[in-house]
Amino acid sequence: MQGMEVETRFITLPSRKKADWRGYLSTKLNEIRSGQIDINCQDWPFSCRDLKQLISIIDRAGLKISIIRSEIPETIVSAAALGHETFLILTKGHKESPNRALTDLRVNKDPNILFHEGTLRSGEHLEAEGDVLLLGDVNPGAKISAGGNVMIWGRLRGIAHAGKYGDQTAKITALELRPLQLRIANEVARGPEELPEPGLTEQAELVSGKIVIQPARSRLSSPKRPN
Amino acid sequence: MAINTRIILICSGKGGVGKTTLTANLGIALARQGVKTAVLDADFGLRNLDLLLGLENRIVYTAQEVLEESCRLDQALVKHKQEPNLSLLPAGNPRMLEWLKPDDMQRIVSMLSEQFDYVLIDCPAGVEDGFKNAVSASKEAIVVTNPEVSAVRDADRVIGLLNTHGVKPVQLVLNRVRPQMIASQEMLSIDDVTDILALPLLGLVLEDEQVIISTNRGEPLTLSGSNSPAARCYTNIARRMQGEEIPLIDPSKEGSGVGSKLRRLMQTKIF
Structure with missing residues (x-):
């Protein structure tokens, strides 16, 4: 608490054209022991249900999410509805x-x-x-x-x-x-x-x-x- | 004592929905429960809280003289004849509107809050200067509305303004409810109103001819301990304000029972 910095770890999910996010996230989380997660969901359109699943996976690893980034407004809506800090990434497309x-x-x-x-x-x-x-x-x-x-x-x-x-x-x-x-x-x-x-x-x-x-x-x- | 004073604005936006009637009746009902209550008429342009309380002929000084410091506060306060716990601070003359500022309103209210447990402010209709003055001095608010589209719309506007002025909590009183008309879907239902306004419902007041009679007499319904529908509603609201848990009346059951039919018969046909 007293001025102690919590380390922020960045996770970028693979684009949905390439691979499924679940497997990637699990292996990625195994490498992280502590800190808070800054997660970029790229082009995954997550509903609240999807996001809850994602959050619970991160929870089970004993980690907290600091911010959810996405290129997709709907993912941002879901994340905001679940009370997370969000950031919309504007893409070249x-x-x-x-x-x-x-x-x-x-x-x-x-x-x-x-x-x-x-x-x-x-x-x-x-x-x-x-x-x-x-x-x-x-x-x-x-x-x-x-x-x-x-x-x-x-x-x-x-x-x-x-x-x-x-x-x-x-x-x-x-x-x-x-x-x-x-x-x-x-x-x-x-x-x-x-x-x-x-x-x-x-x-x-x-x-x-x-x-x-x-x-x-x-x-x-x-x-x-x-x- | 001054710290715990509840300063409650009674407002609606639209005129004629029952702000002044509610102020008078709640004032009496609270006083009857033994709390020291002041009602302040902030409707300087069209004052008539004194009329409803039957205190018009006792007014000597008004809020104007208090502000000009040409009299003391307790000289201007008019004690109710039957309910000594209730005092009225009358509005001054309509010309006060030209110079009255939020600061003046706050000064009056802070003087009142030294002596009373409740200060009820009867807000003028509209959302202009008179409203802004009244809001600036209030801590919490009761929004009165009728189950009518225009009244609900204005109430919504007022709630938005209350939020921007940081008045909290804001509660809702739905006035002039006619259960039969709601049942036949000719009137907005309770849910329709609370759906839009999204405020905690402090109480419903049923439509009641007795209100008109009592207004004209200058004797608020709650004063006589009358058992008319509106009187019960007002008393319940006052008790809820005091923290008692009293369930809301269910309009769908109201007016269908034998008892209430009989009561209505007694109140309309006979005498």
């Missing part, structure tokens, strides 16, 4: 993506994802230059807007604007999507009248110029990631 190239100049000026914890109440407005991740609800009368994607770990019942600088590929994702109004780039849509299926994470995106709401398929589980 981000820039090369053809359909984002136009707008990414703007987004990349401030490449950080903005985290906000807490509910946005009526009259409040959360704005972000890049992507925004909210851990909490957006209540009716509140507004959340971002240059990139809007991700809400909670209920969206107010107004959300993704791609406010014109990024047409921006998406709005929420655990419960029942907004008053949705805006993506320059398109505006009123929220659906009917209630969403409970427990279904939904996502809104532009499909040929119209805002469409669909169950959020994990675009990560599909082999080809758009960005």
Whole structure:
């Protein structure tokens, strides 16, 4: 405690194209006796369940995690939801993506994802230059807007604007999507009248110029990631 | 003693949801439980807490004179005639709004907290200067709302502001609940409201004609020990504030039993 430095060990999981992380992690942990772990999950899309498994493996080795790094926003969401410090790594692939190239100049000026914890109440407005991740609800009368994607770990019942600088590929994702109004780039849509299926994470995106709401398929589980 | 004083703001955002009525009734109910309570009317523009308590004709000095130091605090305090544990500090004239600052409000409240266990501040409607003054002097808050979309929206806004001012804890009172309308889904249910506001529910107050009668008479319902639905609700809220564990009423059971039907019949048809 008294000024004693805990040594930080770095672990970088292999890319999911190469090898499974579990075996790699176990052998890696055998070499480490003490200290805290700074873990880079690279391109692994981890759900909370996956992360819990990873954390318990590290726990069993008697070690603690100091920070979880990832290239994948969803892994960051899961890690943050489990109460870990996180860091989103922006990859080169981000820039090369053809359909984002136009707008990414703007987004990349401030490449950080903005985290906000807490509910946005009526009259409040959360704005972000890049992507925004909210851990909490957006209540009716509140507004959340971002240059990139809007991700809400909670209920969206107010107004959300993704791609406010014109990024047409921006998406709005929420655990419960029942907004008053949705805006993506320059398109505006009123929220659906009917209630969403409970427990279904939904996502809104532009499909040929119209805002469409669909169950959020994990675009990560599909082999080809758009960005 | 001053350290333990609970300084509670009673606010709602929207007007007419029952802030002043709740302040008056809680004031009386707390006083009846034997704690020294002060109610402070912070609604300088449209004061009427004195009316509800039936103390209008006893006001000599107001908060304005106290601040100008042209009278002492205890000269301005109006003791309730039947409940000596309750005192009212009346609002001054509406022109005070032009010069009153958060500092002034804090001064009044700190003077009150030397003498009382509870200071209830009746907040003005809206979120402008009057609200900001009142918030600056408060430690905790009770947000009053009705099961109506507009009242809930305004309450939500106010809760956001309370959070930014660091007022904690904030509790919720849901006023003018009509069990039948909730049952027939014509009114927002308790869950609908708490779902959005995400606050601990301090109590429900049932819609009750007796409230209007008592307001016009200047005798808060809790004063007479009346057994009307709203009076019971107010008393329960006061007891919960004092730390007693009293279960919330279940609106779905309220108003369906034989007893309550009979009571309603007695209160409406006969006399």
